[in-house]
Each structure stands twice: as structure tokens, then as C-alpha cells.
Amino acid sequence: MNWEAVAAISDIVASVAVVISLGYLSIQIRRQTVETKLASGNEFANQLNSVFENLSNNPEFADLFYRGINDFDSLSPGQKIQISTYFNRLLRIVESMFHRHRQGHIDSTIWSGLDKEIQDICRYPGMKSWWETRKHWFSVEFVAYLSTYIASEEVAGSFWEE
Numbered sequence: 611m612n613w614e615a616v617a618a619i620s621d622i623v624a625s626v627a628v629v630i631s632l633g634y635l636s637i638q639i640r641r642q643t644v645e646t647k648l649a650s651g652n653e654f655a656n657q658l659n660s661v662f663e664n665l666s667n668n669p670e671f672a673d674l675f676y677r678g679i680n681d682f683d684s685l686s687p688g689q690k691i692q693i694s695t696y697f698n699r700l701l702r703i704v705e706s707m708f709h710r711h712r713q714g715h716i717d718s719t720i721w722s723g724l725d726k727e728i729q730d731i732c733r734y735p736g737m738k739s740w741w742e743t744r745k746h747w748f749s750v751e752f753v754a755y756l757s758t759y760i761a762s763e764e765v766a767g768s769f770w771e772e
Contacts, residue, residue, distance in 0.1 A: 655720065657703045664696065671696075682736035697740055698747065704728055705752045712751070732759035 665672045671692075678685055678693035685693060704724065711721040731737055741760050745753050 658700075658724070661696070661700050661703065677736075678740075679731070679734040679736040682739040694740060694744065697737065698744065700731075701748065701756070705748055708752055708755060709749070728756070729759045729762075732756060733762055733764055 665675055674685075674689055674693055675696065678689065678697075682690065682693065707716055707721065707724060710716045711718070732741070738760050741756065745757070748756070
């Protein structure tokens with residue numbers, strides 16, 4: 611065997627090793643992408659849980675939320691500020707998730723559950739009233755997304771029996 615043959619075999623072996631390395635790297639990147647999507651979704655879920663925790667830990671605020679989501683216009687000015695701050699905080703998190711999902715950074719299974727929850731919340735007359743006065747605070751894309759739910763004629767369910 612001459613040195614040219616040895617060099618050719620070495621080149622082939624090196625090429626195969628590079629292909630195998632690239633294949634392994636591709637698999638690792640896919641796995642990391644999946645993990646990143648799940649972690650991002652979990653991070654936002656924790657933020658949402660923190661927002662909703664206000665309702666479960668504070669009966670007075672839960673009552674205000676219930677009244678505000680059903681009839682925002684009937685609230686006092688101070689109550690409107692309080693519930694507006696809450697709605698804004700909630701929808702800021704949802705807006706962030708919306709954009710991250712559109713960019714492919716949040717898993718669709720996580721997003722679909724949240725999307726249904728937001729659909730329900732947006733069907734309440736108080737949320738519709740609040741949104742019309744505050745939608746200019748949000749991105750054009752998010753306004754278009756949420757406005758389809760706000761414009762829905764479907765009647766909201768109830769958070770609890772009345």
C-alpha cells in the first residue's frame with residue numbers, strides 16, 4: 611500500500627467522522643430546543659400562577675375580580691385602577707407568551723391550554739369593556755389575536771355557580 615492510498619483512506623475516515631459528529635450535534639440541538647421550549651412555557655406558567663394566586667389568597671380581591679370581569683363600568687375609580695392593573699399584568703404575561711409561541715419558543719401543548727383560558731376570560735363583558743379602553747397598550751399583533759375573542763358573541767361561562 612502506498613502513501614497516497616493511506617492518505618485517501620484517512621480522508622474518507624475523517625469525512626465519515628465529521629458526518630457522524632454533525633449528526634450527533636444535530637440531535638443534541640433538537641433535544642435542547644425541546645427542553646428550552648418546555649422551560650420557557652414553565653416559566654410563563656409560573657408567572658401566571660403567581661397572578662392567579664392573588665385571587666385564591668385574597669377573597670376581597672377575588673370578589674372585585676368577579677365584579678370587574680362581569681361589569682367593569684360599575685366599579686368605583688379606585689376599583690377600576692386595581693382591576694386594570696391586574697388585567698394589564700395578566701395580559702402582559704399572555705402577550706409575552708403569545709409572541710414567544712409565534713417565534714416557536716413555547717410548546718404548542720402549553721400554548722393551547724392557555725389560549726382556551728384566555729378565550730373564556732375575554733368573553734366576559736367587563737373584560738370586553740376594559741379591553742376597548744386599553745388595547746392601545748399592547749402590540750398590534752396581540753391586539754389582532756385578542757380582539758377576535760373580544761368580538762366573539764359567545765357568552766362567557768361562569769367561574770363558579772352564582
